[in-house]
Amino acid sequence: MPPARPLSLVTGASAGIGATFARALAARGHDLVLTARRRDRLETLAAELRQQHGCTVTTLAADLSDPGTPKALCEEVAQRGLVVDWLINNAGYGVPGNFTANDWHTHADSLQVLLTAPVELAWRLLPGMRERGYGRIVNVASLAGHVPGTAGHTLYAPAKAFLIKFSQGLALESRERGVHVCALCPGFTYSEFHDVTGTRALMNKLPGFMWQSAEAVVAEGIDAVERGEIVRVTGRVNRVIKSVFKLVPDRLAMKLAARQSRRYRTQGAA
Template sequence: MARRLCLVTGASAGIGQAIARIYAERGYDLALTARRADRLEAFAAELKQTWGAESITIAADLADRSAPEMIIRTLEEAGRPVDALINNAGYGLQGNYLSSSWADHAAFMQVLVEAPLELTHRVLPGMQTRRFGRIMNVASLAGHVPPTAGATLYGAAKAFLVRFSQALNQENAETGVHVSALCPGFTYSEFHDVNGMRDQMASMPSWLWQDAKTVAQIGYDALEANQAVVVTGGVNKTIAALCKLLPDTLALRLMSSQTRKFRRAD
């Protein structure tokens, strides 16, 4: 029997790499995509040496609208259907809405929302036909809490992924396809270096943070259990629950008072 294939976007670091390691350990081959080809090749060698997993590396920038079609076409030409899709690629934009150009905002939404939607749309029919599939959308605690200045589109994009995952989970209840939104809070990774927020994040208390390996394992377990949404860690679950219970005006005020400590909105 041919080994199943797991496609991971944003696979060159952080949560993406941690999830890929879990799937490799469980007998999957990998399709790894990110912008940095050298990082992908080095990671593929690690997966091969450690777990015997074969990897197809595809250097691609998901901000390019042609990238999702190119990624799936490459795998089709290699004769490898996608059995698991991990929509992990993402980043943030610093500053308020007008601090960034429209081109930057459009690229951001392409990576965080449109690319996951297109990749899912392209692989889902085959999963349904084979009666097996796993789709994980890496969202965020930000999708469950009130928005704040300086993250105008981030929380909105992540909330979209949460709702999309919930709906798709219900639609595929009888198909053998599991769908889950993974919602971590602060996670040790390169995410904040890319965003230029490392100095601000360093001031956050250590009990708010989780490591990528822990987050990835929680996400994998939830997806296998076909849990539509999983928020990682007790602290994050408490925050998400409180934000649902509090009146919007109070929740917004509390979020604003806390996030201005580490988020730039100028």
């Protein structure tokens, strides 16, 4: 049985899908630990949630590109006497431009945030969930992890594909111990993501039906992980896209992906 007031740790909680997860979980009666780099935004969100829902909110400003951060976060949570029941691995960003157009440090930071940090947080928090017989882990992946890789954002889609496979294996290991793991795979979502990557002008060319609100994505994610669904592609349009790329031959799928990539990706200098 879940605790009366589950505690959720949400990474990348200062905006977008992360902040929306925090609001949705607070409305469901959760207490929260929120982490992101921007302390001021975390504090503003925490004050909002305390006032609206009467929940306990702990804010821990941290940079997940630092390899020591996941361990430090979990130690800080434990020192405060907090027990994490839900882990929302949401933090992430894309690095636009061709692979060699960015220095290695930029790529290494990105991989730390997208891959190593969520895996380590799960590794550190999962044993307690299994011992208590209850836990939920949502790894925010992407529709990009289901379709062929494309030029530009060279590491983003492969990283999300890894999160999907990781979630599948972890779910199968954990489901008999009361822990549900779900890879949440949104497509284009209204958030700050494309502002950060500098692709907002390109994204504005996409038709409206391609987009989902962060609220819709989060609602599907919470419902999916509660049901024990291991992989959830959000939105009917995105599920159709996934099915099409799964059914067509690889060579044709690559051509389709490359054509769309040229329209909506910034590839930068070689």
